[in-house]
């Protein structure tokens with residue numbers, strides 16, 4: 778059986794993870810990139826932490842906990858338009874409340 782390649786995975790812990798979070802929040806001007814809230818912010822991984830461990834600024838986005846939860850429940854879809862400029866596009870399936 779072939780093992781899933783682990784090269785390229787980056788999973789930070791402790792202070793390093795806190796530093797990443799602060800860097801991402803700073804890049805996103807400490808605002809939820811979807812709704813603009815400045816409170817209850819969390820780190821959203823574009824590629825999920827559990828599947829591919831990529832803790833980098835290019836894989837992480839600032840989302841408030843509400844938008845993060847909506848994304849987990851597939852009531853919100855977020856994708857990168859441009860990773861360099863951190864431009865995103867998002868959509869909500871019909872019938873979901875913003």
Ligand SMILES: [Zn+2]
Nearest residue numbers: 809812841844
């Ligand atoms: Zn939000």
